[in-house]
Amino acid sequence: MKLFIATLLTLLIGFSASAQGPDKSRVQAIRTSFIADRIHLTPQQAEQFWPVYNRCQTERRAIRHSYLDDNKPGQDREEAQRFLDNNMEYKQKDLAVQKRCNDDYLKVLSPQQAAQLVEAERDFRKMLLDELRDRKQR
Numbered sequence: 775m776k777l778f779i780a781t782l783l784t785l786l787i788g789f790s791a792s793a794q795g796p797d798k799s800r801v802q803a804i805r806t807s808f809i810a811d812r813i814h815l816t817p818q819q820a821e822q823f824w825p826v827y828n829r830c831q832t833e834r835r836a837i838r839h840s841y842l843d844d845n846k847p848g849q850d851r852e853e854a855q856r857f858l859d860n861n862m863e864y865k866q867k868d869l870a871v872q873k874r875c876n877d878d879y880l881k882v883l884s885p886q887q888a889a890q891l892v893e894a895e896r897d898f899r900k901m902l903l904d905e906l907r908d909r910k911q912r
Contacts, residue, residue, distance in 0.1 A: 777908070778810065801902070806824070806912050807893045808894065808897075808898050808901075809827075809891065809898065812890055812891075812893070812894035812897070813883065813887045813890040813891050813894055814887065814890075815887075819882055819883065819887075822881075822882045823879070823882045826875070826879065826881075826882060827875075827876045827879075830871065830872075830874075830875035830878070833871050833874075833875075834868060834871055834872070837864065837867050837871065838864070838868070841860065841861075843865070844860075845857060845860045845861070862885055876888065879891065893910040
């Protein structure tokens, strides 16, 4: 496992050296590999899981972009209140998608794998942020 993570970090460093920033498709490929390894997907599970996972990620990204594009904190009281209300609405929509996706994941994965997925996503984000932070310091 440590060798796998070291390899991923090396790939991230290599990708960042070849471009201004890591290419989204390359990061996505690394994420896919990282998650598949961490939750121990069988080939049959992978065939069913990835379309569901990608759909869920696309839905969550659309909700996030819609919120970020249309929601800026205002200077007056009404605008600030609208910002706070929109923030809560965004969180509720995102949570609803997460719940639905969790149910969909459980149709393909075992409960242990679904729990490992949550952990793997968190670990990947942390690894990516650590790598970006380290790169900034160089």
